Amino acid sequence: MSGVVAVIDYGMGNLHSVASALAHVGADEVLVTHDAELIRQADRVVFPGVGAIRDCMAEIRWLKCDQLLTDALVAQHKPVLAICVGMQALMSHSQENGGVACLDIVPGEVRYFGNPLVDADGERLKVPHMGWNEVRQVMDHPLWRGIPDMTRFYFVHSYYVDAVQRDLLAGAVQYGVSADAALARDNLFAVQFHPEKSHTAGLQLLRNFLEWNGQC
């Protein structure tokens, strides 16, 4: 039983895909909401995000989603899945939009991929990092269950996460630099890629999230 999954809606666009993917893999109930009471009562929380970090952070603070997130993570100890800009917002600081302070829930920096960006053979790489790339599973984790190592997930981002505590790294992706593709800490799992757009592997990860008790 997944129970109720709250997808935190802070007004930054399309959360339809996340919600319908969760419903597709068997979530009992999915609420797309920023209502504090509904999020508090939910059994699991998804913290998504698209768009530019400055606008995201402004909305997150305006709607007091930072407090809701901290409550879910620490006080209530519920399973929380952060996706894409949601993951970036958890970090200390982002270089996007000339530098933006983030939630500092997970210490680390969100860095620009750089221009020019080149691979190991000196080939130029496009930014944004857009498409299907291989994720190296750095730690065993319930959310990787049934997903082979080096499976491709769908990414689309120009800035990448570089967490301070390297023992939190759950998955890494190589794109000119080694970027943090997934971080895990207690009841929090954060991914840079879009599981809701990553076909069978992404749906498996979401299914795993619905079954996860929040323990590593």
Place this chain on the structure above:
Amino acid sequence: MGLAKRIIPCLDVENGRVVKGVNFVDIRDAGDPVEIAIRYNEQGADEITFLDITASHEGRDTTVHTVEKIAEEVFIPLTVGGGIRTVEDIRTMLNAGADKVSINTAAIHNPELVRESAERFGSQCIVVAIDAKRVDDVDGSPRWEIFTHGGRKPTGIDAVGWAVRMAQLGAGEILLTSMDRDGTKNGFELGVTRAITDAVEIPVIASGGVGNLDHLVEGITIGGADAVLAASIFHFGEYTVPQAKAYMAERGIEVRL
């Protein structure tokens, strides 16, 4: 190993029906875009592009409904293009479940739409479609110009310079269609593909003219494209997406198998 080159089947849709015809074996309704999108998703397509060629306003409500239904069933990225003119049009399609929206003629009439929508929704969901036609200079050196109205109306705008400007305004990706090649099955116009991929930092999707699997390979190896889009070779069952990927992989192109 690293980022895979993408293969993107394209559906041309009018009033909620796929118009160029799709010829899968054991498909119940060859005109239903939802059923066809599901089929490409199952085949392992990397994304799906949905090109709305509906003229009427009433028809566009059907399009929104179709996009909603596809988004409920297909869990790979979905791009919707055709008839996108305003920020409100973009919002409607994103809310319906599109991941990216492709802007074509409207960007020519109003380039600020690209900046405004990229700022509002993020560059990752703004694709600028460029329809280019070869118009060589008097000295014979190659040049490509943007044409509208299905390749009939010249704009005088240089395609390569335009791509650079669109990237500067915040486009996240370029969908480049050669109007000389579209529908010919003679392969991509590789000159303009290479010129644009070299000129911009954002990914480029090559489109127009695919007739066989070598064309897909050339789009990437010679044209330098990050993704290749095709319609008819997949629709009529000449090739499946897995066949195309296997063929490309054999030739050293990294694909998602």
